[in-house]
Amino acid sequence: MTLYRQLLIWMLIVFFTLITSVFVIQFNTTRNFLREQQSTEIDNAISAVGLAVSPYLEAGDTIATESVINATFDSSFYSSVSLELLQENLSIKRTNPKNITGVPEWFRNIIKIEPIEKSTTLTSGWLQLASLSVTSNPAYAYLKLWQATIQLTLGFISTFLLGALILAVILSKVLKPLKAIQSRAKEMSVNQFGQALAVPHTRELSDVVKAFNHMSAQLKLHFDQQALEADRLRIRAFQDPVSGLANRSYLLTQLESWLDTSAKGGIALLKVDLIKDRYDQNGYEAGDLLVQSLASRIKNLASDDFTIARLSQAEFVLLAPNTSTSELKSIGRTMLLMSSELQSDPLDVRPVQAAVGLVVRRDSDTISSLLAQADNALMQARQQPKEPLALFDNIQQNSVMGKLQWKALVDEAIANKRFKFKFQTAINDQGEPLHEEVFAYIEKGDKNYSAGQFVGAVEQLNAGTQLDMHILDKLFQQLTANPDMGPIAVNITQSSISDTGFIRWLSNKMKSYQSLSDRVLFELPEISFIKHSNDTDLLCEMIHQNNFAFGIDNFGHNFGSLSNLNKLRPAYVKLDFAYTNKIDDEAKADLLTSITRTASNLSIVTIASRVETTKQQEKLAALMVKGFQGFVVDKINKEKTV
Structure with missing residues (x-):
């Protein structure tokens, strides 16, 4: 269970307890008030009747006395009235039905409101005239208490729901920084680092967020440094630092791997005399710039199978597995075109200061024989000024599908x-x-x-x-x-x-x-x-x-x-x-x-x-x-x- 849910549940329990207590207190107060009201009403009624019937009792007028009794107690507020005339040994009784309507029976069974009975003796001086007994009817009290209970219940429910909503919103806002920390912790567990978390105004959480941001930044820096270290080692081991292409060591490894399989294809050896001349005439900085310019062009030939490497100062090798003779020639011509783009020749009349030697692999080839054939093809290409490109092919390669x-x-x-x-x-x-x-x-x-x-x-x-x-x-x-x-x-x-x-x-x-x-x-x-x-x-x-x-x-x-x-x-x-x-x-x-x-x-x-x-x-x-x-x-x- 989440912290938010736990806090919300406990706060709702406390809130529920408080408003339940208020509900119980208010309910008991209403019930007691209704009971007191019954007692007060009976007292008032007895006093009023006593004053009203005393003259008639002294005069012995029973008819007037009975009329006063009927008029005074003609309501459902009283369940029974009894007047005993002591001098004449006569009794006047009135009874009202105790039907309680509008109140559920289960409510009446749970909440007991007993009827109140009070008696008094009516006198004239020292002479006792009659005995008056009045019993209340709880129907009215039950009805009023039931109505009050409905109002209290509706108020209780609406107050609880409104309070729960307010508590949920307040808690969500207060715990929002904690939620952000939780989300960031999940991201960090899978080594994802985003922007720094916003620092909240709550003092305790602000300290936690600041520490968390610092830890996240340190971890990200650690991973970045590891990646940079691996990249530096890789460059040192397998990459030419000037061109960004593979170096001779990496090329030899790829050639060995290729020759261990039955895959066909070939290699292209490009030598750019312009680069050698630039190194000789203008120094290393100018030569490096030319190498980088050519490398950026040659990288466009890269694929997941091809390996492009810088073999020496002005020599570049492209290993093309599973390539046909015609495709290898196309690659060689593209390399020549890229080399010619390095020359400052607006009229395009100068010969290309580069040559390409192409070798199609034979089953019996080794690394040494392949590179030797590439050198020989390169020498032959130099003797063809129109297109300085030469291909060493084997007869069996002619059957390769295009x-x-x-x-x-x-x-x-x-x-x-x-x-x-x-x-x-x-x-x-x-x-x-x-x-x-x-x-x-x-x-x-x-x-x-x-x-x-x-x-x-x-x-x-x-x-x-x-x-x-x-x-x-x-x-x-x-x-x-x-x-x-x-x-x-x-x-x-x-x-x-x-x-x-x-x-x-x-x-x-x-x-x-x-x-x-x-x-x-x-x-x-x-x-x-x-x-x-x-x-x-x-x-x-x-x-x-x-x-x-x-x-x-x-x-x-x-x-x-x-x-x-x-x-x-x-x-x-x-x-x-x-x-x-x-x-x-x-x-x-x-x-x-x-x-x-x-x-x-x-x-x-x-x-x-x-x-x-x-x-x-x-x-x-x-x-x-x-x-x-x-x-x-x-x-x-x-x-x-x-």
Whole structure:
């Protein structure tokens, strides 16, 4: 029970007791007054009758005496009158019915008003003439007392209700600062810090609010400092300080991860001679400005799959998994165009002071062979002044499907319902399941096409909305049909996040499936929080409003700030592989610990993917990683099943 309710109840009890006491006192006073009134009326009546009939009694006029008696006591106020003539041994009696109308019987049974009887002897000098007895009728007293009771009850009820309303308003106003403190305490428990609370005029509460505001500010500062510390460590470990792009160390980690998979694609190596010349001729400050200008342009090519890094002073590398040869060429030409925009050439007649070498990956490639081929392609590109771009391709890559072919395959699969699901479990550090991530694939004949093969092409054509709608529809139906299934994490594409039509559709879908709010998690790519921040913030807020939850995929890949986590409030973040790979390196371990500590303080679960061994899982757990996905998890689940 709330403090407000307790105080209100006790104050109402005291108030009820007080007005009940007033009610009882007033009721008893009225009843006693009516009793006294009966006695007074009888006394007056006896005195008046005595004076009136005494002359007639002396004269022996019984008829006149009886007339006076009838005239005086002809009312319902008296129940009976008796006059005994002592000299003539004659008795005059009058009786009125005791009918009590207008008063409930239960009231008469509870409240007793006894009739009052009084007698007197009428004399003339020393001679006793008659004996007069009068008995009151309580009907009038009952009626007046009942009417007074109704008035008192109505006054009691109206006074109590009005008093209760006034007390409720006063208490609500007095306790308003306390209510604000309670709301802020709930927000702080989930690490949300708003504006400072207004200081009330009540001395005790003002001290509490001031202390609370100070504590809230200190906690917010602590979390912000943690996020800044993690960002600084991340920049030091994986980010080039001048361009803001990934550094060589991060690129090598991503290349290793890419080569460990069967994904196709290629790399683009851009060398900008203009930057080298600027460093040589104008110094580091001028060269850095040129690097930053180019980096801001190249970042527009970023996606959740692509990795863009500064390899050396004037060399930049773009890693593009699951990209066809034609798409890689298009990327290379775009990089050349961005480089040419750095040149001060209004007439556009000077040759581009840059070159791009493109390499399409082969199955046998290593990091060294890829970079060596990129250097050779770059040298060959320099020999083509018209378009300084060269591509090293392998014959087997010519059979790779293009974007339009992938989109046609996806459209066909949606129309013919050829999408299938497979699931990968994420567990916590206790081995308990957190959720299952759903991976969609297309089954066509004897071939299966994984999402990694076609999602990139669909994204480039901004056609992910129909795909996401189809997948979510199918998933919601499965969850509804299988109550024991879930929770399930489902990926949302970038093109859907920036589509307001999809956001409205998903909002309606969540409202229709409120029962699944604790069984569905939406996994959003980190790049969407950078390239489509407004749309993504809107989607996240809508997800929270419908009591669903979301996670962030590839967290850290695009070097987004950790300070945004407090505002976004995801349920989990899935760390980019670069942060959980080779954690024997002290700098990487410190960076990972800083990130996981910041997330843990915000009650956000950090999940490491591609965890292959139990030893790797134990090392990650020691660095405060709370969730794991990969071969080791599949192995644990298989052992449990067996």
